[in-house]
Amino acid sequence: MGLFGFGSVQKLHLEWEILTGESSVEELIKSSFMVPVLLFKHSTRCSVSFMAFENFEKEWSLSNEECKIYYLDLLKNRAVSNQIAEMTGVHHQSPQVIVLREGRVIHHASHSAISAQAIKQLLS
DSSP states (O other): OOTTSTTSOOOOOSOOEEOOSHHHHHHHHHHTTTSOEEEEEEOTTOHHHHHHHHHHHHHOOOOTTTOEEEEEETTTOHHHHHHHHHHHOOOOOSSEEEEEETTEEEEEEEGGGOOHHHHHHHHO
């Protein structure tokens, strides 16, 4: 474990769907036609990503019926991240959130611009 807790697997506190393969990206896109979906791209070795993820989990209060949330460990799934960038047209960054509705990107942010409150407001 790293000095401040990053550098190891973080405990997930929310009900995340874990993206592990390229087929799960297709599921994410399909899901966005039923309910908005949020993807959090996270690097477990980066302190900035660690803090953004921790803050997001503390702020997020929407249910999976309001917005389904997906988690991508970038270190384990870089090919999936590349596929998402190609499919959405959103340049890869880390940490990064991408929100989709009906197969289209309606919001994306990275680093300190990631705000659960702003996303909740957008989806209200």
